[in-house]
Amino acid sequence: MNILSFLNNSKTRFFLFQIIAVSIVAFIAYHAVSNLNYNIDRLGIHSGLGFLDLRAGFDIAEHFIAYTPDSSNLDAFYVGLINTIVVSIISIIFASVLGVIIGIARLSNNYLISKLAEIYVEIFRNIPILLQILFWYNLMLISLPSPRDSFEFFNIAFLNLRGIFLPKPIFESGFIWVMLAFFMGVFISFFIKWFFNKKHDLTGVKQRTWGYHLLSLLGLPLGVYLMLGSPVYFDYPGLQGFNFRGGFTFSPEFLALAFALSIYTATYISEAIRAGIESVDKGQKEAALAIGLTQTQALKFVLLPQAFRVAIPPIINQYLGLTKNSSLAAAIGYADFVDVFSGTVLNQVGQAVEIILITMAVYLTLSLIISLGLNLVNHKMRINGLNE
Amino acid sequence: MNQFLKFSMVSLLSISGLNVQADTLTNVQAKGLLSCGVTTGLAGFSTVNKHNKWVGLDVDFCRSVAAATLGDSEKVKFIPLTSKERFTALQSGEIDILSRVTTWTLTRDASLGLNFAGVMYYDGQGFMVKKSLGVKDADELDGATFCVNKGTTTELNLADYAKKQGFRYKTASADTIEQTKSNFEMSRCDALTTDQSQLYALKTSLKDPSSAIVLPNVISKEPLGPVVRQGDDKWFNIVRWTLNAMITAEELGVTSATVDNPSRNAEVNRLLGNSGTMGEYLGLDKKWAYNIIKQVGNYSESFERNIGVDTPINITRGLNALWKDGGILYSPPFR
Numbered sequence: 179m180n181i182l183s184f185l186n187n188s189k190t191r192f193f194l195f196q197i198i199a200v201s202i203v204a205f206i207a208y209h210a211v212s213n214l215n216y217n218i219d220r221l222g223i224h225s226g227l228g229f230l231d232l233r234a235g236f237d238i239a240e241h242f243i244a245y246t247p248d249s250s251n252l253d254a255f256y257v258g259l260i261n262t263i264v265v266s267i268i269s270i271i272f273a274s275v276l277g278v279i280i281g282i283a284r285l286s287n288n289y290l291i292s293k294l295a296e297i298y299v300e301i302f303r304n305i306p307i308l309l310q311i312l313f314w315y316n317l318m319l320i321s322l323p324s325p326r327d328s329f330e331f332f333n334i335a336f337l338n339l340r341g342i343f344l345p346k347p348i349f350e351s352g353f354i355w356v357m358l359a360f361f362m363g364v365f366i367s368f369f370i371k372w373f374f375n376k377k378h379d380l381t382g383v384k385q386r387t388w389g390y391h392l393l394s395l396l397g398l399p400l401g402v403y404l405m406l407g408s409p410v411y412f413d414y415p416g417l418q419g420f421n422f423r424g425g426f427t428f429s430p431e432f433l434a435l436a437f438a439l440s441i442y443t444a445t446y447i448s449e450a451i452r453a454g455i456e457s458v459d460k461g462q463k464e465a466a467l468a469i470g471l472t473q474t475q476a477l478k479f480v481l482l483p484q485a486f487r488v489a490i491p492p493i494i495n496q497y498l499g500l501t502k503n504s505s506l507a508a509a510i511g512y513a514d515f516v517d518v519f520s521g522t523v524l525n526q527v528g529q530a531v532e533i534i535l536i537t538m539a540v541y542l543t544l545s546l547i548i549s550l551g552l553n554l555v556n557h558k559m560r561i562n563g564l565n566e
Numbered sequence: 567m568n569q570f571l572k573f574s575m576v577s578l579l580s581i582s583g584l585n586v587q588a589d590t591l592t593n594v595q596a597k598g599l600l601s602c603g604v605t606t607g608l609a610g611f612s613t614v615n616k617h618n619k620w621v622g623l624d625v626d627f628c629r630s631v632a633a634a635t636l637g638d639s640e641k642v643k644f645i646p647l648t649s650k651e652r653f654t655a656l657q658s659g660e661i662d663i664l665s666r667v668t669t670w671t672l673t674r675d676a677s678l679g680l681n682f683a684g685v686m687y688y689d690g691q692g693f694m695v696k697k698s699l700g701v702k703d704a705d706e707l708d709g710a711t712f713c714v715n716k717g718t719t720t721e722l723n724l725a726d727y728a729k730k731q732g733f734r735y736k737t738a739s740a741d742t743i744e745q746t747k748s749n750f751e752m753s754r755c756d757a758l759t760t761d762q763s764q765l766y767a768l769k770t771s772l773k774d775p776s777s778a779i780v781l782p783n784v785i786s787k788e789p790l791g792p793v794v795r796q797g798d799d800k801w802f803n804i805v806r807w808t809l810n811a812m813i814t815a816e817e818l819g820v821t822s823a824t825v826d827n828p829s830r831n832a833e834v835n836r837l838l839g840n841s842g843t844m845g846e847y848l849g850l851d852k853k854w855a856y857n858i859i860k861q862v863g864n865y866s867e868s869f870e871r872n873i874g875v876d877t878p879i880n881i882t883r884g885l886n887a888l889w890k891d892g893g894i895l896y897s898p899p900f901r
Contacts, residue, residue: 218679220797221657221679221795221796221797222679222796222797223657223677223678223679224676224677224678224679235721235722235725235726236721236722236725237721237724237725237728237735237736237737238737239736239737239738239739247722247725247726247728247729248729316748316752319749319752319754320752324753339752339753339754340711340736340754418709419708419709419710420699420707420709420710420711420756421709421710421711421736421756423709423734429738430754431738508741509741510740510745511716511738511739511740511741511745517716521650521716521717521741522716522717522721522739524650524717525649525650525653525716525717525718526673526717526722527673527677528653528673528674528677528678530653530654530657
């Protein structure tokens with residue numbers, strides 16, 4: 179074969195260019211890594227993962243698992259990771275609820291409601307998230323009272339500039355029965371649903387079932403709870419010396435971050451929801467109303483399921499964005515993963531390369547898990563046979 | 567494709583280029599500029615004054631090194647760094663010297679690939695509280711919330727101190743000194759803890775400086791000094807002896823005003839380069855120390871100008887006096 183025609187063959191070219199591209203990338207990566215190793219050696223910087231087992235030596239303001247300055251850097255890693263996950267999950271829940279409400283409100287026929295929703299979206303979507311976090315944080319610090327003159331709620335919950343202090347439930351051993359009763363209730367609830375669905379299929383009679391569900395889901399555990407003589411007591415926060423002690427605390431940093439992330443991301447989610455709803459053909463709504471569904475039923479059974487199908491991919495992006503944005507916590511000192519691990523730990527042990535790589539790997543993993551989860555939902559929501 | 571190839575070649579070359587690093591002195595002299603890492607703003611140590619000029623004790627040290635190596639104390643590029651960024655900036659070669667109220671500890675000296683060139687200021691960690699709190703001694707701070715600066719030895723000392731005292735405590739940490747101060751002002755915490763010198767400096771910059779007091783307790787040793795990269799002994803010597811030159815100049819009574827007066831003291835003449843080959847040994851001009859003293863001043867001048875009793879910060883020499891005046895400042899001889 180002639181060499182020229184070999185080179186001009188589009189298939190060969192296709193592979194050739196890919197091979198060239200891959201080798202260039204591999205060469206650069208190899209060079210970067212060997213350069214890194216060489217320089218770490220040359221500069222006498224300590225390397226390796228041994229630092230994870232060392233005593234951390236610093237305190238972390240907020241931790242959902244046991245942690246003291248005597249814990250290891252690995253414990254600090256988990257504390258930071260859990261803090262990031264907690265603030266992300268809570269913000270995602272609030273952002274989703276708010277986003278759906280605002281998204282529907284924007285399409286409302288009521289001028290005032292739709293205009294207010296629009297103003298909200300335009301304001302909070304167009305201000306950088308970092309500024310919003312700093313704004314809410316400093317606003318909170320300026321406007322909240324000192325611990326000695328906190329806002330009180332029935333003397334069991336307190337709000338001041340050290341955070342919000344809530345009573346913490348302490349479960350006695352008997353509480354396990356209440357939990358069991360609850361799971362039992364869930365099981366019964368499924369049975370009730372199955373039973374009435376079957377009845378509906380057989381007789382065409384549709385009954386209201388929420389009373390039965392309420393009874394099995396709430397009544398049963400409540401009954402067991404009362405029978406066992408309330409096996410839960412509360413640890414109430416109280417002012418001792420400088421601060422409140424006992425109970426359960428969310429710091430102002432946490433509140434400001436969760437609040438800012440929620441209302442910022444909610445604007446994007448609301449736009450995704452609105453786009454979803456508007457993508458549903460007008461005829462669908464008219465048809466739904468024509469067959470006798472009420473406005474609410476039309477929204478619930480016809481419009482929203484189709485709207486969500488369109489809205490889910492952009493919403494996945496927003497959840498990912500929110501999780502990554504939570505790393506801006508470092509700006510206000512909320513003990514999130516970046517703040518604790520690639521902030522304080524990095525500074526105490528000084529191994530920037532390892533720690534930054536671990537941090538990136540953690541965020542990548544978190545993001546992949548979220549998108550995997552939501553892709554499964556997406557897969558379940560799609561219409562069979564469409565877009566395949 | 568051509569463009570892409572060119573780009574790849576250039577990036578490869580630049581990656582390999584990092585391997586070949588000339589010594590710091592040659593680099594600095596070739597650039598004609600010294601890159602010096604300082605704080606993001608701490609009165610008395612490194613801050614920008616109203617004429618838009620960097621001033622402070624740490625800043626003066628950078629200027630001294632520039633005077634010694636480049637003959638001009640103005641040829642310094644100041645790079646403000648948070649405490650989290652500082653070591654990486656030095657390791658990566660972004661700065662030539664770190665002069666940023668940095669505590670000399672074994673871990674930092676031995677595991678970060680860095681060397682401490684000496685002690686510029688002997689400090690210790692203390693506490694500042696609001697007067698209205700009525701606290702007179704650190705013993706009374708059990709259960710308090712402390713404002714700390716992230717990524718400092720302060721956090722570690724606080725944890726050790728609380729453990730020793732059996733304190734329960736909480737922290738409210740921030741990235742920059744400014745945010746730490748503002749948290750303290752807004753009562754996010756009960757006490758602000760950091761090195762005493764910084765407490766005095768922060769106190770003067772509070773909206774109402776008389777509303778806070780610095781407690782008498784000192785809970786740690788904090789020797790603050792300039793830092794350089796490990797493995798460049800020539801540069802390390804220059805930085806170390808720049809500091810020694812400032813201290814020796816004070817000891818010998820040489821100031822920026824008297825540096826031109828002829829002296830019969832042999833050590834003064836060796837210091838100023840009128841005799842001997844001190845500069846040559848360091849790889850510098852023989853007037854290196856003369857330039858430091860002429861353009862920046864001796865240790866005492868710098869101290870009094872930036873943080874001394876006549877400044878708002880009002881710190882007495884204390885430990886930082888010369889060994890012969892009751893302090894522990896001591897320089898090996900210029901011989």
